[in-house]
Amino acid sequence: MRTSYRDIFLLACCQALLLVNNSALIAMNGLVGYALAANKALATAGVTTFVLGSAVAAMPAALWMAKVGRRRGFMTGSAVAIIGSGTCALALALSSFALFCVGTALVGVYTAFGLQYRFAAAEVASPDFKAKAISLVLAGGIAGGFLGPEASRWGRDLLPVPFLGSFLILAVIAVCALAVQSRVRVPMPALAESGGGRPLSEIASQPVFVVAAIAAALGYGVMNLLMTATPLAMSFCNHPYAAAAFVIEWHVVGMYAPGFFTGSVIQRYGALRVIISGSLLAAAAVGVALAGNQIGHFWAALGLLGIGWNLMYTGGTTLLTDAYTPRDKAKTQGLNDFIVFAVMGVSSLSSGALIDAAGWERMNAVALPFIAIVALAAMWFGALRRRQRAGGPARPKAS
Numbered sequence: 001m002r003t004s005y006r007d008i009f010l011l012a013c014c015q016a017l018l019l020v021n022n023s024a025l026i027a028m029n030g031l032v033g034y035a036l037a038a039n040k041a042l043a044t045a046g047v048t049t050f051v052l053g054s055a056v057a058a059m060p061a062a063l064w065m066a067k068v069g070r071r072r073g074f075m076t077g078s079a080v081a082i083i084g085s086g087t088c089a090l091a092l093a094l095s096s097f098a099l100f101c102v103g104t105a106l107v108g109v110y111t112a113f114g115l116q117y118r119f120a121a122a123e124v125a126s127p128d129f130k131a132k133a134i135s136l137v138l139a140g141g142i143a144g145g146f147l148g149p150e151a152s153r154w155g156r157d158l159l160p161v162p163f164l165g166s167f168l169i170l171a172v173i174a175v176c177a178l179a180v181q182s183r184v185r186v187p188m189p190a191l192a193e194s195g196g197g198r199p200l201s202e203i204a205s206q207p208v209f210v211v212a213a214i215a216a217a218l219g220y221g222v223m224n225l226l227m228t229a230t231p232l233a234m235s236f237c238n239h240p241y242a243a244a245a246f247v248i249e250w251h252v253v254g255m256y257a258p259g260f261f262t263g264s265v266i267q268r269y270g271a272l273r274v275i276i277s278g279s280l281l282a283a284a285a286v287g288v289a290l291a292g293n294q295i296g297h298f299w300a301a302l303g304l305l306g307i308g309w310n311l312m313y314t315g316g317t318t319l320l321t322d323a324y325t326p327r328d329k330a331k332t333q334g335l336n337d338f339i340v341f342a343v344m345g346v347s348s349l350s351s352g353a354l355i356d357a358a359g360w361e362r363m364n365a366v367a368l369p370f371i372a373i374v375a376l377a378a379m380w381f382g383a384l385r386r387r388q389r390a391g392g393p394a395r396p397k398a399s
Contacts, residue, residue, distance in 0.1 A: 047228045061113045229352070
């Protein structure tokens with residue numbers, strides 16, 4: 001098939017609008033939770049419910065899109081985001097922590113639909129452009145990385161209740177996403193592709209799926225653990241909210257700017273080498289975080305963490321495309337995203353408790369074993385692939 005550059009551009013715009021929502025939520029969530037929660041150890045519970053909403057919706061979102069198509073599926077997600085942002089605004093007006101968590105869970109459903117943008121990009125690209133299409137759509141998040149924290153800062157004092165205006169702005173952003181999504185044209189799945197296929201147990205037992213899921217899930221989990229706690233850690237160090245928003249902006253830029261070249265790097269060096277490189281950068285980020293707690297340390301650590309995440313996540317996504325056939329594409333993508341969100345849920349809930357009980361430095365140290373697991377899994381699979389190639393016919397290059 002021919003690559004649809006028009007739809008890749010529109011999907012990148014959708015990714016940007018998604019990241020306006022998500023990066024604003026990252027910047028605000030811990031602080032709003034800390035203000036509303038009676039138990040301060042639960043300050044990041046709003047992040048956890050956001051992730052749980054995404055986890056619960058991951059498989060239904062994928063299957064719904066297989067039935068009605070990408071465009072209608074994406075628009076469904078944005079409609080839920082409007083309701084979720086409005087619920088968060090109402091929660092702030094009522095000072096209700098429980099209602100705030102419900103609102104973030106609904107916004108999480110939007111993210112479950114939005115994470116399918118990268119798979120849609122692969123579906124409108126020719127086989128040799130697939131990795132680049134995925135990385136270019138992810139690169140659309142750069143704009144969202146800047147605009148999201150700024151939107152939260154602009155809206156923070158817009159109304160008498162801090163951050164209430166920020167969530168109203170996010171509802172407007174979701175309306176804009178709805179308009180862009182209405183122009184996206186991704187081919188409807190063939191009837192044979194919308195159901196059937198292998199059982200999930202068989203799909204999940206493939207080494208290629210295991211390593212792809214580990215790279216995406218642990219890469220996202222470690223990133224989410226440290227990113228969620230950063231605004232709180234910076235406030236504990238008496239850094240102003242503007243500084244935390246600045247750090248989050250550049251963290252999100254680090255997450256998505258490499259998308260302009262990650263696809264080309266994967267094509268040249270393979271997904272596994274890119275995943276390993278990402279794990280090394282994530283480990284370097286922990287080293288910088290442990291070196292000090294000035295704004296510059298937070299900025300450099302979160303920037304490196306973002307780049308490391310991009311390499312692990314894009315590499316894992318590209319690797320995942322070798323794990324499914326057209327008949328079981330939707331369920332494989334849904335299972336992968338469910339695993340990612342489940343790990344993120346654990347990491348986000350742990351984030352508030354860890355920083356409250358152990359502090360920023362110990363929490364960073366906790367991340368190192370999980371980063372090592374990603375690197376070791378990729379190295380193991382690389383060795384397995386080399387043995388397979390030595391003993392049988394070559395497989396398509398993903399490593």
